[in-house]
Amino acid sequence: MRRFRRWGPALLLVTPSLLLIGVFVYGFAGWNAKVSTSTSRGYQITDDSVGLDNYQNLLKDERFNMDVRNVLIFTAVFVLGALVTGLVLAMLLDRGVRFESFFRSSFIFPMALSLIAVGIIWRWLLQNGEPAGGLNKLFDDVGLGFLAGDWYNSDSSWAIASIALPAGWALSGYIMALFLAGIRGVPEELREAARVDGANEPRVFWHVVRPMLWPVVMSALVILAHISLKTFDLLLAIVPKGDLALDTPAMYMWFTTFDGGFYGRGATIATLLLAGIAVVIVPYIWYSVRSERRK
C-alpha cells in the first residue's frame, strides 16, 4: 500500500494518455499495418492476407520510386537550407543588433501561418511563364532578371527542390530560435576565458560555442526531417494535381486511397512512411534517453 502511494497517483495520471495513445496512435498504426497486408480495394477493407505482396508491388511501382527519390531530394535541400538559414540568422541576431526582438518575431512569424496559406502564397510567387509574375517579376523589376527561373514547373528532375523554399521560409525562423537559445546558453565566462587566451571571435565561435550547439543541431535535424517526410498540405497547395515530377509518397498515399479506393496500397505507403519517420526518430529518442540517464 505504501508503495502504491508512491507511484500510484503518477500512474493514474498518465493512464488516460497512455490509453489514448495506445488506441489512437499505436492501435491504428497496427491496424493500418494489417490492412497493408490485405487486398483491400474499392473502398472496402477485406480481411485476407497476401503477406508482403503490396510491398513488393510498390517497390516495382514506377510512381512510388519517383516519389521516394523526390522526397529524399526535398528533405536534403529543405533540412540543410533551414539549418543553415536558421544558424546564420541566429548568429546575426546574437551580434546585438538594434530592435532584436522585432527581427526575432519577424523571422518566427511565418511559422504562425497554416502551411496551406504558405503554399498558396508561394504558388503565386513561384509561378513561371509569360507574363512574368511573383518572384520572376520582382527579379525583372530590380534588374536581376537572370535569377528568374521555372521553379517547380522546371523540366529538371530537381524541380521538387524549389518546394523547399517555402518550407524553409516557414520553418527557418523556428530553427533560428532554437540556435539563438543554444548560443545564448553558452556561459559568457567560457567565451571570456577564450578571449583572454587570445582567441578572436571566429575562433571563439568555432572552439567554444560550436561544440555546445550539437544537441540543438540534433533536435533541429530530427524535427525538420520528420516534418519533411510527412509534408502534405504544403505540396497539395502548391503542386498542380497530377504533376508527378513533384509527387511524394504522402501524396500518392492520399490519391490512390481516396480517388482510386486502393486501401491496401495506401496503407502500405502509410506504413512505409511511418517506418521512414521511425528511422529518423528512434535513434534520437534512444540518444536522448541515454544522455538523460547519464546526468
Place this chain on the structure above:
Amino acid sequence: MGLRRRGFVALAMAAALAALPACSKDANDGGGGDNSKVEVFSWWTGPGEEDGLAAMIADFQTKNPDIEFVNAAVSGGAGSNAKAILQTRLKDGDAPDSYQRHAGLELQDDIRNGWVSDITSLYDSEGWRDVFPAELLNYLTIDGKLYAVPVNIHRSNLMWFNPKTLKDLGVDEKVPASWSDFLTVAEKIKAKGKTPLAIGPGWTQKHLLENVLLGELGKAGYDGLWNGTTDWTGSEVTEALGVFAKVLEYSDIKAPSADWQPMMDKVVSGDAAFAVMGDWADAYLKGDKGLTVDTDYAVAASPGTDNIFNFLSDSFTLPAQAKNKTAAEAWLKEAGSKSGQDAFNPKKGSVPARTDADPALYTGYLKWGLEQWQGTKDGSIQIVGSLAHGVVANNAWNAEIDTALGLFIEDGDVAKFAATVKQKYEETK
C-alpha cells in the same frame, strides 16, 4: 495532502475518460426516419450551381410542402472534399437520404459495396425511359440496372477561343476540323509567339486526352477503349496517342495554369489561342467575367467531334441506408422532373438530361448546347461518355490512368502508357 489531491484529480480524469465512449452516438442501420425531412448531399456550393440547387429546392417544396429539405452540401475541391466526407459517412452507415455522384461507372464501387439501391422501377413509373435519350441510359445502366437519376448534362468535347485573338493572328476564326488541322494552325500561332493551346493541372490534361482520342478514333473506336473492344496497344490508338503528345507540345504545359479558370483567362486575354474545356466554362465566362458569347469568346465541338456529344452528368442516388426512403424518392422524382430540371439547369449552366425541356429558358451558349443534346433524341447527334468525369471508367481504373498519364507527361513513352492502361483495365475490372 498535496499528494492526495493530485491522486484525486487523476482519478477524476480517468473517470471522465472512461465515460467518453458512452457519448458516441449509436450506429444507424438505415430506415427509421419518419419522412418528414430529406437530407440531400451534394457539392453544389459554387456560384451558379448553388442558385440552381436553391431553385430546384423551391420547386420541390411547392410539390412536397410536408417534407423539410436539409441541404448537406460540402464545398471545396470541385467535389473532392465532399467525396471524402461522403465515403466516411457511407462506411459508417450514416448515409444521407440522397447523394450526388457523376453518372456512370463512378458509381460502380457504391453498387458493389451495396451502398445504393436499384431504382429501375422509378424509371418505369415516372416514364423516364421516354424522356431520357436511350443511349444515355445505356451509359447509366450498370449490370442491367439503374441506380441514379441524371439531373443535368455537361458537354466535355468543346474547344474555346477568342475570335479577336485568332483574327489578330491571321488564322481562321473557327475550331480546326481535325487534330491534324489543329497542328497546322498551332504551328502558325506558335510562330507568332502565342501559346496555341492553354492547359492546366492533371485532370485538364486527361480531359484533353479523352477528346483527342475521341476526335481521332470516332465514336465506335472511343467507346471500345472503355469496354475492352478497342486495343489500347493497337496501331490506331498508338497513333492517336502520338497526336495527343504533339498537341501537348503546342500547349503551355511547361507553365500550366493552376486550375481551369486561369486557363480560360489565358484564352480571354489573348495569351493563348485555344482551350479544350467542358461547358461549365461558359457559366464562368458569362457569369464571373461578364463576357458575351460569340463576341468576346466563341465555342464549338473540339476537332473531329462534330455531331458527337461527350457527356458527363450529375445524378442523385437512393442510398440503401437512407433513413427517409419515401422522402428520398420524392426528391429523386423532383430531380428527374421537367420542372425540376428546368429550374436547376439555366442557373447551373448545363442542359437538362430530359430532351423535352423548354428551349425558351436556355440562352447564349446553352441554346446551342440544348439543341445539340436534343439532337441525340433522333440520333443526329451521337452520345459518348467522359473519362475524366467518371462516366466510362470506374474509380480504380481512372486513378490508375491518372498515374499512367502523369508518367507519360514526364517521359512521353506512348507504348508504355498504352500497355499500362490496358493492363490496369484488366486488373481493376
